[in-house]
Amino acid sequence: MFDTFSEKKFLLTELVKKNLTAKYKDSVLGILWSFFNPLLTMLVFTAVFSMLFGKNVVNYPVYYLAGRVIFDFYNHGTKGAMNSIRKNARLLKKIYVPRSMFPVSSICYEFVNFLISFVILFGVMLLTGAPFHFTLVYAIIPIFLVIILIFGVGLILAVCNTYFTDIGYLYNVFTLVLLYASALFYPIEIVPTKFQIIFSLNPVYCAMTCVRQCVYGVAPSFSTMLYIGVFALTTLGIGLLMFNIYGKKLTLEL
Amino acid sequence: MGIRNIIDKIFNNTSINYNSALESGVAIKVEHLTMEFKVSNDKIDTIKEYVIRTIKRNKGETKTVKVLDDISFTVNRGEKLGILGFNGAGKSTLLRIIAGIYEPTEGDITINGKIAPLLELSAGFDKNYSGKDNIYLNGALLSMDKEYLDSKYDEIVEYSELGDYINFPVKNYSKGMKAKLGFSIATLIDPDILIIDEILSVGDIKFRKKSGEKINEMMAEGVTVLLVSHSINQVRRICDRCIWIDNGKLIMEGPADEVCDAYVEDANYARIKKEKKMKRKLRKKYG
Numbered sequence: 001m002f003d004t005f006s007e008k009k010f011l012l013t014e015l016v017k018k019n020l021t022a023k024y025k026d027s028v029l030g031i032l033w034s035f036f037n038p039l040l041t042m043l044v045f046t047a048v049f050s051m052l053f054g055k056n057v058v059n060y061p062v063y064y065l066a067g068r069v070i071f072d073f074y075n076h077g078t079k080g081a082m083n084s085i086r087k088n089a090r091l092l093k094k095i096y097v098p099r100s101m102f103p104v105s106s107i108c109y110e111f112v113n114f115l116i117s118f119v120i121l122f123g124v125m126l127l128t129g130a131p132f133h134f135t136l137v138y139a140i141i142p143i144f145l146v147i148i149l150i151f152g153v154g155l156i157l158a159v160c161n162t163y164f165t166d167i168g169y170l171y172n173v174f175t176l177v178l179l180y181a182s183a184l185f186y187p188i189e190i191v192p193t194k195f196q197i198i199f200s201l202n203p204v205y206c207a208m209t210c211v212r213q214c215v216y217g218v219a220p221s222f223s224t225m226l227y228i229g230v231f232a233l234t235t236l237g238i239g240l241l242m243f244n245i246y247g248k249k250l251t252l253e254l
Numbered sequence: 255m256g257i258r259n260i261i262d263k264i265f266n267n268t269s270i271n272y273n274s275a276l277e278s279g280v281a282i283k284v285e286h287l288t289m290e291f292k293v294s295n296d297k298i299d300t301i302k303e304y305v306i307r308t309i310k311r312n313k314g315e316t317k318t319v320k321v322l323d324d325i326s327f328t329v330n331r332g333e334k335l336g337i338l339g340f341n342g343a344g345k346s347t348l349l350r351i352i353a354g355i356y357e358p359t360e361g362d363i364t365i366n367g368k369i370a371p372l373l374e375l376s377a378g379f380d381k382n383y384s385g386k387d388n389i390y391l392n393g394a395l396l397s398m399d400k401e402y403l404d405s406k407y408d409e410i411v412e413y414s415e416l417g418d419y420i421n422f423p424v425k426n427y428s429k430g431m432k433a434k435l436g437f438s439i440a441t442l443i444d445p446d447i448l449i450i451d452e453i454l455s456v457g458d459i460k461f462r463k464k465s466g467e468k469i470n471e472m473m474a475e476g477v478t479v480l481l482v483s484h485s486i487n488q489v490r491r492i493c494d495r496c497i498w499i500d501n502g503k504l505i506m507e508g509p510a511d512e513v514c515d516a517y518v519e520d521a522n523y524a525r526i527k528k529e530k531k532m533k534r535k536l537r538k539k540y541g
Contacts, residue, residue, distance in 0.1 A: 007397045009399075011394040011395065018380055018383070022382065091377055094373065094377035095373070095374055095378065095395060095396070096371070164300050164304065165299050166300040248357040249357050251356060252356065
């Protein structure tokens with residue numbers, strides 16, 4: 001069962017497709033829905049904060065959106081992976097499917113959403129007349145590192161959430177804190193210098209900064225990306241280890 | 255090769271060895287299989303509870319129940335093995351472990367060949383999907399790939415007798431229609447090993463006959479069969495060899511007729527014993 005790569009790949013695409021159709025089924029606007037939420041919050045945040053932070057931030061809507069796409073990807077990716085095992089409990093208890101397929105497929109699904117949200121970012125950049133720098137190409141590196149981070153965190157959470165149901169609630173609180181601690185809608189300059197060091201330890205904030213730098217035409221700093229890389233790979237290692245040890249026993253806990 | 259193998263290892267998450275290098279005559283080898291379930295009247299499933307109970311030293315008693323106890327057997331290629339036992343003896347658990355759903359507590363299982371577990375036929379359906387999309391989704395869940403499903407698609411639709419309904423969402427299907435579609439997909443795999451928990455008879459009289467014939471056809475093609483059934487006649491007819499499990503222990507193994515006779519005798523004996531007990535009780539009560 002599932003010996004060949006093509007069988008696994010097909011299962012993965014089918015599961016991603018299932019998530020996508022479930023999201024857009026029966027909605028008149030279809031895929032446009034995923035544009036609404038970030039666009040509306042962007043408008044509100046721009047209206048409220050661009051006056052406040054206007055001096056520190058060039059082109060506030062782009063600043064906000066560039067951070068937001070990364071944060072949303074991390075947020076939804078990890079949460080999707082966390083809930084994937086529980087959500088498919090019925091299936092897992094009845095037929096044999098490699099357990100890892102579910103967290104992996106939900107992260108892939110969030111990656112598709114992430115790519116869609118880039119359309120909004122580019123659209124807003126065009127509308128506000130922001131220049132497209134060649135450094136945008138570099139953004140691929142921090143994004144790739146974020147994907148590794150999401151896989152690591154997602155696998156750890158998927159195992160923990162199966163054993164303890166309240167991990168889900170705890171993690172929701174955690175991501176809310178992370179949202180405020182990631183300088184999503186304010187410039188880092190308003191934070192006192194002595195606290196900025198704490199921010200620079202937050203890998204999600206680091207990744208957001210790197211992507212923002214790419215969007216604003218600055219080459220991202222190598223040391224920051226190295227830090228994210230090391231952090232992400234360590235989490236991935238822990239995640240794979242945990243999933244290998246506990247993944248087999250997950251069906252007994254459901 | 256290298257990286258793919260590693261990825262496969264990491265992501266397969268099963269302790270079953272799918273070993274094609276097993277002695278070529280053997281299809282399934284089960285060695286010292288033990289399965290324990292944790293049973294507790296209040297399961298700790300939140301961290302909050304875990305912490306509080308640890309502090310209060312009140313973790314409740316968890317009992318481990320041995321559902322299967324040190325079971326070993328081998329099934330040769332092409333052999334039809336019947337598994338007998340009373341309710342709750344552990345037959346279905348055994349099948350689920352062999353199908354890879356549960357992880358055994360101890361013991362090794364080696365499987366040589368592709369398995370078709372006819373255990374749950376419509377488990378993978380998405381009710382919002384049309385029958386057509388469900389064929390692909392379910393096929394994927396049963397480890398078929400796209401090319402194979404493309405080539406077999408018409409066959410499935412025709413076999414399931416759904417006609418135009420195939421383009422409607424499955425939530426509008428009747429139970430019978432769902433079962434028919436599930437059966438048509440599940441029996442499509444070209445299996446080496448067939449796992450059956452009670453011969454499935456689905457749908458109306460017409461389809462029942464057809465599905466029964468299909469299973470017979472599959473079995474006639476020389477595949478290995480593991481059959482759990484309470485119909486002794488069926489077991490006698492289909493199986494060459496039987497094992498008898500009682501309370502998680504393997505208590506008899508041998509030619510089908512022999513084991514079946516012993517099993518029936520034991521069941522009768524148990525009944526007679528029960529009747530005698532009842533009679534004694536009644537006599538005591540009414541003199």
